[in-house]
Structure formats: C-alpha cells, structure tokens
Amino acid sequence: MKTLEEAKQAVIDDFSMYDEWLDKYEYLIELGKNLEPFPEASKTDDNLIKGCQSRVWLDYKVENGRIYFSADSDAIITKGIISLLIGVYSGRTPQEIAHDDFGFINEIGLKENLSPTRANGLVSMIDTIKAVALENCK
Amino acid sequence: MKTLEEAKQAVIDDFSMYDEWLDKYEYLIELGKNLEPFPEASKTDDNLIKGCQSRVWLDYKVENGRIYFSADSDAIITKGIISLLIGVYSGRTPQEIAHDDFGFINEIGLKENLSPTRANGLVSMIDTIKAVALENCK
Amino acid sequence: MKFEILLKMNVEDIRALFPALSQKVYGKPLVYFDNAATAQRPQSVIDAWERLVKGPNANIHRAVHHLAVEATDEYESTRDEVQKFINAGSREEVIFTSGTTASINLVAFSFGETYIHEGDEIIVSESEHHSNIVPWQMLCQRKKAVLKVIPVDEDGYLKLDEFRNMFTARTKLVAVTQISNVLGLINPIKEIVNICHSNNCPILTDGAQGIVHEGIDVQDIDCDFYAFSGHKIYAASGTGVLYGKKRWLEEMLPWQGGGEMIDHVRFSGTTYASLPEKFEAGTQNINATPTLKPAIEMARMMKDKDVQAYQNSVRDYLLHELTADGRIQLFGVPHGTDEKISLFSFAVQGAHHEDLALILDKMGIATRSGQMCAEPIMDRYGVTGMLRISLAPYNTMEEAEYFIKSLNKAISMLV
C-alpha cells in the first residue's frame, strides 16, 4: 500500500495529465463508476453528509487500528470526488488522517473546477472524514 | 365684492409680479400673517385637514346662501396658502365653488413651487373646500 | 417536423439591450437559461438606478427638500405605472415590498392575524413554490388552522374537481400560483378565482412567473391578492409588489411596524397610516423600486406579437426535442402547447440532474438543477430533483439548438 503522501501525489499526477475540464470530469465520472457498491442499508440519515447539494453517504469501519471508508452518492461526479478522497484516506490510521491538512485538494484544482456549493460539499466531506478520524484518535 | 373670476385673476396678477421664489414666499407669509384670527375652540380634529404636513384647520359658516370660510395653520406659508384660497372662495355660493375647477392654482405656479407633500396638502385643502360646497348644494 | 426561425433580427436587437448577455463563461458565450430564477437587467434599468443614485437620492414622503420631492415623485409615479400594468382599481392597492416572498409573507401575517382562527382552513396546491407554502404552514401552526393541498395529476395539471370539493365553511383563503416555476404550465387562474369566489373565499395568486409570461389584469381576473418580484421581470433585485383589494388591505392589521406606516405613535396607543403607507414600513427601496418603470416598459415590449411568435417557436422546438427523446421524462406535459411557457423541467434516465447541470455549465449553459424551491412537487413525482431550463424572449433558437446538442453530449458522458 502506498503511503499517504504517495497516494496524494498519485492523485495530483493523475489530474495534472488533464488540462481540460472535460477530461477531469470524465476521470471523476470514471472514479465514481468504479467505486465499490455501497449497501442500501447503510444509506441512513446518520451517514448522510450535510452541506452537499446531492446526497452523499459516508460509512466506515475500524480494523487493526485503521479506518476503512465506504461511500456513495446519487450524483456521479460527487461520487467520483468522494471516491478520490476515500481512495487516499481509506486504510490509514486515525492519527495520520487527523494530522493531514488535505491541502492536496487545492493542488489538483478541484475546488476551482467545482462550484462553492459543490466545494462546500467537498469541505463537508473532508470535515466528516476528519471528524471520523478524530473520533477514533481517542 | 369681486366676482370669482375677478378674484382668481387678482391672485394671478399678484403672483405674476414676482419672478423669485423669495418674493412669492414673502407674499404668502404676508398673507398668512394677515389672516383673521381663528378661535382656539375651532381647532378641533374635525376641522383638521388630513394630508397636510403641518396642521391646517378649516371652518365655515353659511349665511344667506353663501359660505364663509375661516382657517388657520401652525406653519405660516401653509397659512398663506389657505388664506389665498379662502380669500378667493369665501363669500361664494356653494354652486359657484362646486363648479369651479381650481385651475388657477396651476397658473400661479404654486404647485411647482411647493413640494408634492405640500402640494398634496394643497390638494387636500381644495378637496375640503369642494366637499364643503357640495355638502351645501343639497 | 420543422421549426421556422422568425425575426432573427429582433432577438439580436433585444439581446443588445441586456449587457449581461454578452458575457463569456469559461471562454464560451453565455447561454443563460435560468431566467425563472432571475432575469437579466436591461441597460434602461441600469441607467435608471444610476440616475436615481446620482440624483434624487433621498428619503421620501416626509421631507420637503428638493431631492426628497424628486425621489418621492420617482417612487410614487412607479406606483402609478404598476397600477396601470396590472390594471389595479386604485393606486392604494399597490404595495411595494422586497419581492414575492415578502408579499406573500405580508398577507400570511396580516390576513392571518385579522381573519384566521383555530380550525380555519387554507388551501394551496401541490405545485407551489416554497414561498407560497411555508408562510401558510407557519400561519397554520401559529393559529392551529389547517392547510389543505390541491393535488396535481400526472401531467402536472391541478385537479380542479377535487379542488371544488375541498371547500368548507371554514375555508378562509386559497393561495395558488398563476404559473408553476417547475412545471411551466399556465394555471386556469380565472376559473380558479371563480371557484373560490363562488365559495365566498378570497384568493392570493402567486404571480412570480405569471407576471413575466402572462401578465395580469387583476380586475378582470378578480383575484384578491397578487404577488410578484421585480428581479424576475428585469427590474433591480430587492423590489416587489403586492396587489391587494382595498376591502382586505384596509381591514388587515399591518405587518411590519416602523417608519411612516403610522398615523400617530403614542405609548398609550398607536394608529396606523392609510393605504398604501400602512404596509410600507421603514425606508423604502428608494433606489431600486423606481427601476420597475423601465422594467415594465421592457416587459411590454416583450409582449410584442412578433417577439412572442419567435419565443413560441423556440419553446415549440424545445418541447418537441425534449418529448421526442425517450431517455427524457418531462414534468408538466401540456395538453396544448400554449398552456406551457418556455420552461422545461425534466429528468434523464441514469443521469443525475446535478451532474448534467455541472457539465452543461462547463459548456457555457446556465441551467438549474435540484428541487427549485418546490420540494412537494418533487415528492409528487418521486424525484430528488430535476434539471430545469427557463428561457426569456432574449434567448435564441441557436441557443436552444446548442443546448439540445450539449445535453446529448452530457448524457453520453454520464450514461
């Protein structure tokens, strides 16, 4: 498994291949489509991330001191984004995640390419991932 | 006593002497100051004309089929205006007043020289004088 | 099927009057298809606002100085224009507000405080905007009154037969929109008014969309209240109108207190001003409300027969394309094309409305996705949202064609 830094760099590298929004969107859509199926039973209000335009669910389990995320969204681009996030952060320790600054999001230009409402959704997703990590640091 | 037409023409003539607002205002102030005293007892809510910025009272009596107006205001320019009006219309028959179009007001430039709120006051004064006349036509 | 392009010239002339339309987004020409949310402002409205701010910028009514007098004239002559535009019986029946939402909330509070008691009933429809639902819900909650709902059928039409049977002796008010901002169907408002009045019940008509596309003659239609926003009809934002019949407005308690809505303020008891001031508390929107004058002029121009014909041809083209595509489910299916305005909300099989909106945006097309402030009608159709395009007379056939092409491309990316 890649280190957290390696995983982030891989995402930055992937995105830097695309100059065009169209390609970036296609990449995100691809990511979204390939996300592992999320059990219907987990689509609870508790797992719903507040502040996103479309519905986004995030669930997790802790195994051997590492957090494994799963997620879903009814919008595919959003699903691509959450997929990208959990691809980077899933399987990390709570401490690793809690201490990360999530700054690589800015480097891939995701924020600018998406609307603030959507960016707010992104912020909400990040906040939720952080909260889960902090919860499990205790 | 002048006829109604003569009285109106006299006012128009008086005002046409003045090019300057200052002179017109001084003329109105003079008119206001020379208005006959109005009994305190007549300063009732019933006699108050609605729609004027300052307080204007209008009272009348009917003698020999003619209406005699008396009026007062706490603002002297307004008092000058009501004085001008009752100077023209006092002592006329209800029919004479009711059939008049009050158009001479426009000729003396009073409306333009005063604000719409004040002009509204003017309209209210005219409306009240008309209403009194109509009341007494029956 | 062939759609003729009428008056190509004229639409370009109209576009030239709206500075915002010549923008580019992401380097592409802006295609503004979100007019039901807010319209663009013509140069005449911009000029009027600027003139007001640089000239007669003063607080109105009470002051006697020159600027205040001019400002009062600007404001009050706007009331006269609105009166003519909606053919109100008198100028006192035209109340200026900050928008449709404020107008409806005014009625919900003031009519509510005056006439609504425990057990009374208010009727709205299933296809109302939140602004014509929530104020009534809040009122009903406060007064322990009952909110009843006129359902719509599969095509989006109000079920008038059910509506007719909803009235009881306790029905005190009906609030129904002239045109739904989701379905784009023109409700038979005159018939609805008649049904209300034959049940001795007054009706508020939400004219937020209606004023733009249909206009109104409040005396002919005979509705008791009519609400609309300036910003949807080319005026500056923060402006709005409530029309109300004098008989109601005179009896109703005021909504907001303060400013000139009073006759006398005493701690022993305050009396209120007469209409329309009674309902215009606080400093009026002195800079923006008078932009309704040039806006109304523009709206009149848009009602020109030729302009309408062109706009209808664009609407017919879109209606045809969107209904012909098997992947697309249109909400608000007209029985005759003239029962629908150039506003289309739809779902695409397998593609989320928000994904579509994001991709279309990148192609320069401004559309709306989501619930469009009308969640009950979303629930009615069992969807979490829709994609909506809403056109104005300054939108062209070319834009419509580009939209259809772009939509196809977006769908192919997603499905």
Add this chain to the structure above:
Amino acid sequence: MKFEILLKMNVEDIRALFPALSQKVYGKPLVYFDNAATAQRPQSVIDAWERLVKGPNANIHRAVHHLAVEATDEYESTRDEVQKFINAGSREEVIFTSGTTASINLVAFSFGETYIHEGDEIIVSESEHHSNIVPWQMLCQRKKAVLKVIPVDEDGYLKLDEFRNMFTARTKLVAVTQISNVLGLINPIKEIVNICHSNNCPILTDGAQGIVHEGIDVQDIDCDFYAFSGHKIYAASGTGVLYGKKRWLEEMLPWQGGGEMIDHVRFSGTTYASLPEKFEAGTQNINATPTLKPAIEMARMMKDKDVQAYQNSVRDYLLHELTADGRIQLFGVPHGTDEKISLFSFAVQGAHHEDLALILDKMGIATRSGQMCAEPIMDRYGVTGMLRISLAPYNTMEEAEYFIKSLNKAISMLV
C-alpha cells in the same frame, strides 16, 4: 471662539467620491444636510452594483452554474466583511435584511413568538425611532405583554437610574438605540448592556445611526442583537443587517417563510435551514447586498483620525452657533461635545420647522422638518416637530457657515 478648519483638502477629496454631491438645486450648489435620513452613495458603490448587474447577476446558493457561483461568492464574502466590520463571533450571526426596520421586525416577530408570553415585559426608550417602538407595540398587543418606557431628561439623556429599577422577573427584552436620530446623543450602550445582562435580560441595539458615527464591536459591547441599514452607511438602498447571538437565533422561530430558509418542505411538516439561511427567505438582494463591501470600506475611511477631526470641528462650530442663539432651542444638549454627533434638531421661537425647511430648501439646503419618525420624543418636549440637520464627513465647514447664515435669513423672513 475660533474654529480651525482642518484638512480642507481631504474633505474635497472625499466629496469627489460622491457624484450626487455635485448637483445643483434651483441653480444653487446642493448642501445635503439630511444624512441621517439617507447617506449619499460613493462611486465605488455605484460601480459595484453595476458590475454585479452586468456580470454575476444570478440567483444564489442552489444553482451550480458559473454566474450563480460568482454571485454566491459576492454575497457570502459580503457576510464575511460585515462580520469583520462589527466583529461578530461568527458569520452565521450576520443576517441580511432589507434594512433596520426589517431587522427589528424580524426580532420582534421571531423572538416574540419564541419567548414572549402574556404578562411579559419589554423595555424601550422615549427617544426611539418608530421602527424601534411600533414592532414592540404590535408584539405586546398580540401577546398581551407590557411595553415599558425609559424616560429621557430635559437634555435628552436616558434616565438610567429609573431604567435600573424597571426590571422585573417578567422583563424579557430591552430595545434601545445606540444614537437617537433626533437627539444625536451617543447613548452609553455598554453600560446599558451591562444593566440588562445583570438582570439576565437580552438587549437589541438599534444601530441605524450608531453604525455610521460610532461603529460597533458586538463582542465587546456584548449586545444580543444589533440592527442597521445599508443606505445610511453609503450602500445601496434595500439592504440591511441583523446581528444576533447564535444562542438566540438558533432557538428563534423563523420570521418569513419561503425560498431557501428550509431544510425540508413537506405538507406533513417542514424543517428549517440552519443559520443564516433560516432568516433569509426569498431571493436575496443579489445586486445590492454586496454593495455593503465598498460601503464598509468607505465607512472605514471616514473613521480616519484626520477626517474625524475635521468633522468634529464642523460639529463643534454648529453646536456653538446653535446654542449661542437665544431664539433657538436645541434638543439633545450634550454634557461633553464628544457625546454628540454632528446632528442637530432644534426649534426656533416663532418660526415653524416646516417653514424653515421650505425656505432653506430654496437656498439649496436639504434639511428635515417634522417628527422624524419619533413622535414620542416630540411629545416629550411638547413640540409638533423640529428642524434637523445631520452631517456626514463629506460636509464642509463652508456649508455649515452657509447654513447658519441662511438660517438667520429664513428666521428673519418668518419672525
């Protein structure tokens, strides 16, 4: 006594930023002394409005298209600016309204519905603007609550000793202005807040005048609510702010329903959005609210030490002239000059305020006459109205001198 003219240059520089100031009325240079009613707008505010209308003119928050995104940024970054300007603890505590009157009515309704019951008490002062009296009267009438009034002394100062003794266990809210629009005296608002809080009672501060002349640090002053209007602080009309402490705003019922103030709308029950959206029903004033940004910048500039010093010298000159003249009765007599802003309401023996205003108007001077939406303080002094001049930092010593000369002339015409 001699008054030095400081910074002649600077005031001319400032004037040049306000296009409306260069107008002539009746062929005479405009002397605008009605700033407490509404301020003039600087070119930066005019430019901002134009930019918003020609560019990101779109309905905000819910749409994902480019224009809407930009418009949302413009609007929400304005909230951040206001937060900084008043030093609110969080951006959610800044609610945009259409003005002070709307802000106060919001609290009167929402705080009222949530916390006020029969027999409760609300305290206002005798020198409040109607907008800070009538909403409370209406609330008290609706809820059968009691309105109590802090009297002012002959000089116009609040009788704080009496105020201290007015509290009971039923006192639920105090609403007092930072600066009276008639008296121009700066109330000791921090002390007043302390008195309220030591009685466990929240306080709303009417900042309509205060925000312009004093500014506010809501965390330092610790008031529970603070209301002000954009148009008095150089922004476009139709804009306003309500600051409220989260603990209240979160519990309070919403005021207006509709638009995005909801979480979910169901006929079975609607839930409301979180702050600040909960209190911003309907389409926001997308074109005008962001003009608060350049307006705040201007207000900051006006707080410059030198600008203030010049303005104070003009104020001191006027204060001296008006108190030195035996025919003039000044209302709001400061115990120290810094307790008064450059706002003077007065009566002239034997001359009616309206006559004075009309004559001064003809000399190019915009003043206000009448009750200034504050009838109770008129009654307090037994007058039917006053003449008021209210200056802004763009008013000059020359204008003040011209005013004094003109006033003398007007008096001589009348008396």
